[in-house]
Amino acid sequence: MRIALDVMGGDLGPRATVDGAYLYLKEAPKDDHIVLVGDQDLIKERLKHIPEKYHKRFSIVHAPDNIGMNESPTEAFKKKTNASMVVGLKLHASGQADAFVSAGHTGAQMAGSLLTLKRIPGVKRPAIGSFLPSEKGMVFLIDVGANVDSKPIHLLQFALMASIFVGEVFQQKDLKIGLLSIGEEEKKGNALTLAAHQLFKENLPNFYGNVEGRDILKGKTDIIVCDGFVGNALLKMAESVMGVIVKAIKRNIGANLFTNLGALLVKPAFSELKRSYDYQEYGGVPLLGVDGISIICHGNSTARAIKNALRVAHEMSSHQVNKRIAEKLREKELNNA
Amino acid sequence: MRIALDVMGGDLGPRATVDGAYLYLKEAPKDDHIVLVGDQDLIKERLKHIPEKYHKRFSIVHAPDNIGMNESPTEAFKKKTNASMVVGLKLHASGQADAFVSAGHTGAQMAGSLLTLKRIPGVKRPAIGSFLPSEKGMVFLIDVGANVDSKPIHLLQFALMASIFVGEVFQQKDLKIGLLSIGEEEKKGNALTLAAHQLFKENLPNFYGNVEGRDILKGKTDIIVCDGFVGNALLKMAESVMGVIVKAIKRNIGANLFTNLGALLVKPAFSELKRSYDYQEYGGVPLLGVDGISIICHGNSTARAIKNALRVAHEMSSHQVNKRIAEKLREKELNNA
Numbered sequence: 001m002r003i004a005l006d007v008m009g010g011d012l013g014p015r016a017t018v019d020g021a022y023l024y025l026k027e028a029p030k031d032d033h034i035v036l037v038g039d040q041d042l043i044k045e046r047l048k049h050i051p052e053k054y055h056k057r058f059s060i061v062h063a064p065d066n067i068g069m070n071e072s073p074t075e076a077f078k079k080k081t082n083a084s085m086v087v088g089l090k091l092h093a094s095g096q097a098d099a100f101v102s103a104g105h106t107g108a109q110m111a112g113s114l115l116t117l118k119r120i121p122g123v124k125r126p127a128i129g130s131f132l133p134s135e136k137g138m139v140f141l142i143d144v145g146a147n148v149d150s151k152p153i154h155l156l157q158f159a160l161m162a163s164i165f166v167g168e169v170f171q172q173k174d175l176k177i178g179l180l181s182i183g184e185e186e187k188k189g190n191a192l193t194l195a196a197h198q199l200f201k202e203n204l205p206n207f208y209g210n211v212e213g214r215d216i217l218k219g220k221t222d223i224i225v226c227d228g229f230v231g232n233a234l235l236k237m238a239e240s241v242m243g244v245i246v247k248a249i250k251r252n253i254g255a256n257l258f259t260n261l262g263a264l265l266v267k268p269a270f271s272e273l274k275r276s277y278d279y280q281e282y283g284g285v286p287l288l289g290v291d292g293i294s295i296i297c298h299g300n301s302t303a304r305a306i307k308n309a310l311r312v313a314h315e316m317s318s319h320q321v322n323k324r325i326a327e328k329l330r331e332k333e334l335n336n337a
Numbered sequence: 338m339r340i341a342l343d344v345m346g347g348d349l350g351p352r353a354t355v356d357g358a359y360l361y362l363k364e365a366p367k368d369d370h371i372v373l374v375g376d377q378d379l380i381k382e383r384l385k386h387i388p389e390k391y392h393k394r395f396s397i398v399h400a401p402d403n404i405g406m407n408e409s410p411t412e413a414f415k416k417k418t419n420a421s422m423v424v425g426l427k428l429h430a431s432g433q434a435d436a437f438v439s440a441g442h443t444g445a446q447m448a449g450s451l452l453t454l455k456r457i458p459g460v461k462r463p464a465i466g467s468f469l470p471s472e473k474g475m476v477f478l479i480d481v482g483a484n485v486d487s488k489p490i491h492l493l494q495f496a497l498m499a500s501i502f503v504g505e506v507f508q509q510k511d512l513k514i515g516l517l518s519i520g521e522e523e524k525k526g527n528a529l530t531l532a533a534h535q536l537f538k539e540n541l542p543n544f545y546g547n548v549e550g551r552d553i554l555k556g557k558t559d560i561i562v563c564d565g566f567v568g569n570a571l572l573k574m575a576e577s578v579m580g581v582i583v584k585a586i587k588r589n590i591g592a593n594l595f596t597n598l599g600a601l602l603v604k605p606a607f608s609e610l611k612r613s614y615d616y617q618e619y620g621g622v623p624l625l626g627v628d629g630i631s632i633i634c635h636g637n638s639t640a641r642a643i644k645n646a647l648r649v650a651h652e653m654s655s656h657q658v659n660k661r662i663a664e665k666l667r668e669k670e671l672n673n674a
Binding site for chain 2: 215
C-alpha cells in the first residue's frame with residue numbers, strides 16, 4: 001500500500017517524519033511505499049541520512065506550505081492549496097495514496113479530512129479517540145474533541161466505530177465499552193448520557209455500563225465513550241497532570257539533601273513511568289468515520305511515534321476497518337437513524 | 338455562633354468528627370459552640386478523650402441513625418427522621434444552629450440542604466466547588482456535580498457565588514475567573530460555553546477568558562467554572578491520578594535495587610506531595626446558593642479536615658457570604674433573569 005506522509009507537520013519536522021517513515025519501512029511488508037509530501041529540498045536533504053536501498057520505497061510530492069497552529073482550520077485548508085496537509089489529503093482522496101498520516105494542525109486535519117474524504121455511509125459524525133494508560137493496559141477514550149453537543153446516537157456510533165478500530169487494529173477481543181457518567185447507576189447522568197445508556201444497552205452486547213471519572217485510569221473497560229467537550233477537557237487535563245507532578249516533586253525534593261540523593265537514584269524509574277504516560281508511543285489515531293484513513297499524530301511526535309502511526313494506517317487498511325464500520329451500521333440499522 | 342456537626346457522617350466516625358470539633362474550638366473565638374448531632378452514647382464515649390474544660394462548649398442532640406452510601410438521597414432524607422444529617426440540617430433551618438457541617442452522604446446533604454434551607458433569593462441552582470492544587474496555589478473548580486445540563490445563566494451565577502465565597506472566606510483579592518472550554522479563543526466551545534462566554538464578558542470584570550483542560554492545574558485563574566457533569570468527571574479523574582501514579586512508581590521501583598534505595602530516601606518528599614494533592618486539607622466546601630451554611634466534607638475526612646470545615650462554616654457566617662451573594666445578584670439584576 002501507499003501511505004502519504006505530511007513531512008512538514010509536527011514540531012520536529014522532516015527529522016521526525018522522514019526518519020519515522022524509514023523506521024516504518026524497515027519493518028513493513030515489502031510492497032509498502034511512502035509518499036513524502038512537503039518541501040522537496042528539505043525532504044531530499046533528510047533522505048541523505050536514510051540508507052540508499054530504501055530510497056526506491058519513497059516518492060516525493062512537492063508541497064512547501066504548512067498550516068500554522070493559529071490559522072483557522074477550514075479557511076487555511078481551502079486557501080493554502082500548496083500546504084503539505086492539503087496536498088497529502090487530496091492524494092489520498094483521489095486514490096493516489098491509500099492513507100494519510102500527519103502530525104500537523106489537528107483542527108485542519110479533521111476539517112480537511114471531512115471535506116476531502118467525506119463520511120462513511122451511515123456515519124453521522126466522525127470522532128477522534130485517544131489512548132490513555134490505565135492500571136490494566138491502555139484504554140481508548142472517544143470522542144476527545146471532534147464534536148461538541150453530541151446526541152445519543154452519535155455516542156452509540158462512536159462506541160461502534162471504536163470497538164471495530166481497537167478490536168481489528170490491536171487485535172483485542174471481547175472489548176468492554178463504558179459510558180462516561182457521574183455515577184455508576186444507570187439513572188445517574190445528564191440528559192445525553194441517560195438516553196445514550198438506553199441506546200447502548202439495546203445495541204452493544206459488550207456494554208459494561210456507566211464509568212465515572214475516577215475509573216478512567218483504572219482500566220475497568222477498554223473503551224470509554226463521551227461527548228467531545230468532556231473528552232477534550234479530560235484528555236488535556238490528564239496530559240498536564242504528569243508535568244505538574246514532576247514539577248511538584250522537584251520542588252519538594254529540593255528541600256532536603258537526603259531526598260536529593262534519593263531523586264538521583266529514583267530517576268530511572270521515573271523516566272520509565274513518564275514514558276508509559278506518554279500516549280504518543282501509540283503512534284497516531286484515525287479520525288474515525290471518514291471514508292478514508294487519516295491518522296492524526298500529536299504535534300511533538302518523534303520518529304518512533306510516526307513509525308507507529310504509519311503502522312496504524314497500514315492495519316486500518318489491511319483489516320478493512322471502514323468497510324466493517326459501514327457493515328455494522330447497516331446491520332444495526334443505524335445508518336439512517 | 339453555634340455550628341451543628343454531623344457526628345455520624347464520614348468513614349472515621351466520632352473519632353474524626355468529635356476530635357475535629359475539639360481541634361476547632363481550641364483555636365476558635367470563645368463564644369463558638371458545637372452542637373454534636375448523633376448517637377449520644379458514642380458521643381459521650383468520645384468526649385471522654387476531650388479535656389474537661391471544653392465540655393461546656395459542646396451540646397449533644399441525640400440522632401442515632403445514619404444515611405448509608407447506597408440509599409437514595411431524597412428518599413432517605415424524607416424517611417430517616419432520626420438520621421444525624423436530617424436532624425442537624427433541621428436544627429440549622431430552624432435557627433437553633435447557625436451552620437451545619439457533615440462528612441456523610443454527599444447526595445443526601447445536597448438534596449436535604451435544598452429541601453430544608455431553600456435557595457438564596459435569586460439563585461437558580463445551588464452548586465458545589467472543589468479546591469484543586471495548582472502550580473500557583475489552589476484553584477476552585479465549580480460546579481463539580483450538583484448540577485447537570487446547566488444553562489449559561491447558571492454558570493454565571495456559579496462564577497459570582499464562587500468569587501464571593503473564595504474572596505471572603507480565604508481573603509483573596511482580584512480573583513481571576515476562567516470558563517472551562519476546549520480552546521482559548523472565545524469562539525471555541527459548545528453551545529453552553531459559547532453563550533456563557535458572552536454573559537461572563539458582560540458581567541464579570543475579572544473574567545480571564547476560556548481555559549482548557551491542560552490549564553486547570555497550571556493556576557492561570559483562581560476560579561474555573563463548568564457544568565457539573567464536566568466538573569465531576571474532571572475532579573474524580575484528578576483524584577484518581579495520584580493513586581495511579583503511586584502504584585506505577587511502586588511497580589517501576591520494584592524492578593531495580595538502586596531505585597529501591599532511592600525510594601526510601603525520596604519517600605518524605607513524596608508524602609508531602611501526596612498531602613498537597615489531598616484536597617481535604619482545605620476542610621469542606623459549602624453548597625453555594627442555599628439559604629444557609631451547609632458544609633460538605635469528604636467521606637474520609639480526618640479530624641484536621643473537620644476542624645478546617647468548621648472554620649469554613651465560621652468564616653461563611655462572619656463574612657456574610659450569603660447576604661453578599663443575594664446583593665450581588667440584585668445588583669447585576671440576575672435575580673430574576
